[in-house]
Amino acid sequence: MEGSIVRRVIPSDNSCLFNAVGYVMDRDRNKAPELRQMSPAEGAPEEFDQTIFSVQRDGTVGPAERLALNLVKDQQRKRSYTDTANFTLRCGVCQIGVIGQKEAVEHAQATGHVNFQEYK
Numbered sequence: 001m002e003g004s005i006v007r008r009v010i011p012s013d014n015s016c017l018f019n020a021v022g023y024v025m026d027r028d029r030n031k032a033p034e035l036r037q038m039s040p041a042e043g044a045p046e047e048f049d050q051t052i053f054s055v056q057r058d059g060t061v062g063p064a065e066r067l068a069l070n071l072v073k074d075q076q077r078k079r080s081y082t083d084t085a086n087f088t089l090r091c092g093v094c095q096i097g098v099i100g101q102k103e104a105v106e107h108a109q110a111t112g113h114v115n116f117q118e119y120k
């Protein structure tokens, strides 16, 4: 079975997984609050949030795995991702440069500045 993958941009609003699932299920990009309510609560059985795929003879979980890996390789080649460990940011308040999310968080905690811009 062959398939296809279409890449859609979902807002990176700390609910991107929920937004993506809502879009795939209902073509609705605003399902995150509703889907978050359905997340397993602390103390839920471990198997509650597991998906088990059957492994094929070739060691993959089927065509979806190959499609997903091809998509990832393509996006990596196009550099259409954010490397949050090493991206370079400039503080919008004091203009200091920081590298990676860790330094940005440290700067924000030390100064209260939370307006960062990525630069190359």
Ligand SMILES: [Zn+2]
Binding pocket: 091, 092, 093, 094, 095, 096, 107, 111, 113
């Ligand atoms: Zn600053």
